[in-house]
Amino acid sequence: MVQFQKANLDASFAALSDPTRRGILERLGQRDASITELADRFRMTLTGIKKHVGVLEQAGLVTTAKVGRVRTCRLGARRLEDEAAWIEWYRQLWDRRFDELDSIVEELKQQHAVNPKESQEP
Amino acid sequence: MSNPTTAERKSDLELVVTRTFNGPAHLVFEAWTRPDLFQRWWLPAEFGMTFDSCQLDARTGGSYRLVFNHPDFPQPMAFFGKYLEVVPNSRIVWTNEESEGGPVTTVTFEEQDGTTLLSLTERYPTKESLDEAIASGSTGTAGAAQQFELLDELLGTLV
Numbered sequence: 330m331v332q333f334q335k336a337n338l339d340a341s342f343a344a345l346s347d348p349t350r351r352g353i354l355e356r357l358g359q360r361d362a363s364i365t366e367l368a369d370r371f372r373m374t375l376t377g378i379k380k381h382v383g384v385l386e387q388a389g390l391v392t393t394a395k396v397g398r399v400r401t402c403r404l405g406a407r408r409l410e411d412e413a414a415w416i417e418w419y420r421q422l423w424d425r426r427f428d429e430l431d432s433i434v435e436e437l438k439q440q441h442a443v444n445p446k447e448s449q450e451p
Numbered sequence: 452m453s454n455p456t457t458a459e460r461k462s463d464l465e466l467v468v469t470r471t472f473n474g475p476a477h478l479v480f481e482a483w484t485r486p487d488l489f490q491r492w493w494l495p496a497e498f499g500m501t502f503d504s505c506q507l508d509a510r511t512g513g514s515y516r517l518v519f520n521h522p523d524f525p526q527p528m529a530f531f532g533k534y535l536e537v538v539p540n541s542r543i544v545w546t547n548e549e550s551e552g553g554p555v556t557t558v559t560f561e562e563q564d565g566t567t568l569l570s571l572t573e574r575y576p577t578k579e580s581l582d583e584a585i586a587s588g589s590t591g592t593a594g595a596a597q598q599f600e601l602l603d604e605l606l607g608t609l610v
Contacts, residue, residue: 415585419466420458427470428453429492433482434474
C-alpha cells in the first residue's frame with residue numbers, strides 16, 4: 330500500500346511537471362471544457378491534448394466523460410491530496426494527545442520511583 | 452523533546468499510528484485504562500472540549516463511554532463501544548459504536564529497554580467506510596465533523 334501511494338504521488342508529480350498540463354488544470358478550475366476547446370486554447374492537435382489529459386486522468390487529477398461525440402474534462406476529486414491532508418491532520422491529532430500522554434507517563438515514572446512498592450513490575 | 456508520531460493509511464481498511472514513549476509499557480497501559488489519567492490526555496486543552504463523563508471498564512468484554520462538551524455543541528457528544536480484548540500492559544482492542552461503519556481500534560505496547568513502542572490501528576469494516584470517514588473529516592475515535600473543523604482551524608495555524 331505504501332508503494333501504491335508512492336506510485337500515486339509519482340504520477341501526480343509527473344502530471345504536474347508539464348506547463349501545458351498545469352495550464353489545463355488551471356483552465357478546468359474555471360469550468361469544464363471539451364477536448365476541442367482545450368486544443369484551441371493551447372493551440373495543440375486533438376491527439377496532443379488527449380495525451381496530456383490522459384496523463385492527468387491517470388494521476389486522478391482530471392476525469393473525462395463522453396457525451397455523444399464530445400469528451401468533456403473536469404477537475405478530478407483530487408482524492409490523493411485530500412487524503413494526504415486528512416492523514417496529516419489525523420497524525421497531528423494523535424501527536425497532540427501523545428504529547429499529553431508523555432507527561433503523564435513521566436509523572437507516573439516519578440511516582441513509582443518515589444514509591445517503588447506500587448510498581449507493578451520489578 | 453517528544454518522540455515523533457507517524458500516521459499512514461496502511462491498506463484500504465486500516466489507519467496506523469505509532470509513537471515511542473520514554474517509559475515502561477505498564478505505565479502507558481495505566482494511563483490508557485485509568486479514567487482519571489485518560490481524561491487528562493485524550494482531549495488536549497486546545498481541542499476546546501472537556502469531558503462531561505468518562506467511564507472505562509477496561510477488561511475483555513467491558514464497555515466504555517466518553518461524553519464531551521464544547522461551547523459550540525448543541526448537546527454533549529457521546530462516544531462508546533466495547534473492549535473486545537484487554538491484555539494488561541500489552542494490548543487493548545475496542546469497538547467504536549457511536550456511528551455506523553465505525554472502526555475496531557487495536558493498540559499494542561511493546562517494551563524495549565525501558566521505552567515503549569505504541570502502535571494504534573483503526574480497522575474499518577469496508578474500504579467505503581474508511582473513505583467516507585476521510586471524506587467527511589471524522590475519525591473513528593474522535594467523531595464529528597464539527598470537531599474536525601475546530602481542529603483544522605487550530606492545526607492550520609501550526610502547519
